[in-house]
Amino acid sequence: MKALITGINGFAGSHLAEHLLGGGFEVSGTIRSSSSLRHVVQLRDMVRLYECELTDHAAVEAMIAELRPDLIFHLAAQSFIPDSWAAPMETIHNNLSCQVHLLEAMRKHCPSGKILIACSSEEYGQVEADEVPIKETNPLRPLSPYAVSKIAQNFLGYQYFKNYGLHAVCVRTFNHTGPRRGEQFVTSNFAKQIAEIEKGLKPPVLYVGNLEARRDFTDVRDVVRAYGLALDKCEPGEVYNIASGVGREVREVLNILLGFSTTQIDIQQDTSRLRPSDVKVVVGDYSKFHARTGWHPEIPFESTLLDLLNYWRGTI
Numbered sequence: 481m482k483a484l485i486t487g488i489n490g491f492a493g494s495h496l497a498e499h500l501l502g503g504g505f506e507v508s509g510t511i512r513s514s515s516s517l518r519h520v521v522q523l524r525d526m527v528r529l530y531e532c533e534l535t536d537h538a539a540v541e542a543m544i545a546e547l548r549p550d551l552i553f554h555l556a557a558q559s560f561i562p563d564s565w566a567a568p569m570e571t572i573h574n575n576l577s578c579q580v581h582l583l584e585a586m587r588k589h590c591p592s593g594k595i596l597i598a599c600s601s602e603e604y605g606q607v608e609a610d611e612v613p614i615k616e617t618n619p620l621r622p623l624s625p626y627a628v629s630k631i632a633q634n635f636l637g638y639q640y641f642k643n644y645g646l647h648a649v650c651v652r653t654f655n656h657t658g659p660r661r662g663e664q665f666v667t668s669n670f671a672k673q674i675a676e677i678e679k680g681l682k683p684p685v686l687y688v689g690n691l692e693a694r695r696d697f698t699d700v701r702d703v704v705r706a707y708g709l710a711l712d713k714c715e716p717g718e719v720y721n722i723a724s725g726v727g728r729e730v731r732e733v734l735n736i737l738l739g740f741s742t743t744q745i746d747i748q749q750d751t752s753r754l755r756p757s758d759v760k761v762v763v764g765d766y767s768k769f770h771a772r773t774g775w776h777p778e779i780p781f782e783s784t785l786l787d788l789l790n791y792w793r794g795t796i
C-alpha cells in the first residue's frame with residue numbers, strides 16, 4: 481500500500497512516516513526545496529522524497545500521476561496562527577492552493593485513493609463556556625485567517641466527496657506536541673528556553689505570553705496513530721475531533737516543564753507574544769472518533785513534555 485505524506489519533514493509528518501513504516505507501508509513524502517531534512521534524515525533510505533512545491537499545480541499533478549498513492553495524508557500547511565495575522569493572504573493562499581491542487585490531481589489520477597485532511601480545533605474559534613467539551617456539531621466561529629483557511633480545507637474535502645465521490649476524511653486535531661515540535665509553539669518554546677538556560681546559553685529568564693489560555697494537548701505519536709486509523713476506518717465526507725478531552729492552562733504546562741529542571745528560572749511576560757485574540761478554553765470531545773476506531777490517547781502528558789525537553793537538551 482502506497483502512502484504519501486505532504487510535509488514529511490515537518491513535526492507530525494516525520495512521526496507519521498515512522499508510524500507508517502512500522503505498519504509496512506511504502507512511504508513517500510513531499511519536501512520543499514528549502515527544507516533542511518533534519519527530521520527525516522534517519523529515514524532517508526526508507527522513504528521516497530519528492531521535492532514538490534504544493535502551491536504549483538503542475539508539480540502536484542506530475543507527482544500524483546507518477547506515484548498514484550493509495551493514501552494521502554495532507555499535513556503540509558502554514559500552521560502558526562500569529563503568522564496568519566501578520567500575512568493573512570499568504571496563509572489563505574498557501575493552505576487552500578495546496579489543498580485544491582491535491583484534490584484535483586487525485587480526481588484525475590487516483591480517484592479511488594483516500595485522503596486525510598489535517599484540519600484544526602481552531603475552526604471552532606470562539607467557544608462558549610457551555611459548549612465544552614466541543615463536539616463536531618459546534619458552530620464554527622473562526623478568530624484567525626488560519627482558522628478560516630482550515631474551515632475552507634475542511635469544506636473542500638466535503639465538496640470533493642459530494643461532487644466526485646473522493647474518499648476525503650477531515651480530522652480536527654487539537655493542540656499536539658512532542659519531540660521535534662517547532663520552536664515557535666508554546667510547549668516547544670518553553671522547553672527550548674529551559675534547555676538553553678540550563679546550558680548557560682541565555683540568562684535565567686523564561687519569556688511567556690498568555691498563561692491563562694486553556695488548551696487540550698495530545699502527544700504527536702498518539703495523533704499520528706489516529707491519522708492511520710482515520711483513513712482505515714472513518715467515513716468519507718465526515719469530520720472527526722482528535723483530542724485528549726483534558727484542558728490544561730498554559731501556566732500548568734509551564735509548571736510541569738519547570739518541575740523537570742533544577743535550575744532557578746524567573747518568568748517574565750513578553751507582550752509581543754500576546755495575540756489580537758486568544759480563545760480562552762479549547763477542550764475537545766473525541767467520542768465520535770473513538771466510536772469509529774476505538775482510539776484513545778495513550779501517552780501521559782508529563783511523559784510527552786519530558787520527551788520534548790530531552791529533545792531540546794540533546795539538540796541545542
Ligand SMILES: C[C@H]1O[C@H](OP(=O)(O)OP(=O)(O)OC[C@H]2O[C@@H](n3cnc4c(=O)[nH]c(N)nc43)[C@H](O)[C@@H]2O)[C@@H](O)[C@@H](O)C1=O
Nearest residue numbers: 559561600601602654655664665666688689690693730753
Ligand atoms: C490546534 C492548533 O494548535 C496550534 O496553535 P496554537 O494553539 O496557537 O498553539 P501555540 O502552541 O502557539 O499556542 C497555544 C497557547 O499558548 C499561548 N501561549 C502563551 N505563551 C506563549 C508563547 O510564549 N508562545 C506561544 N506560541 N504561545 C504561547 C498562546 O497564546 C495559545 O493560547 C497549532 O498547531 C495550530 O496549527 C493549530 O491548529
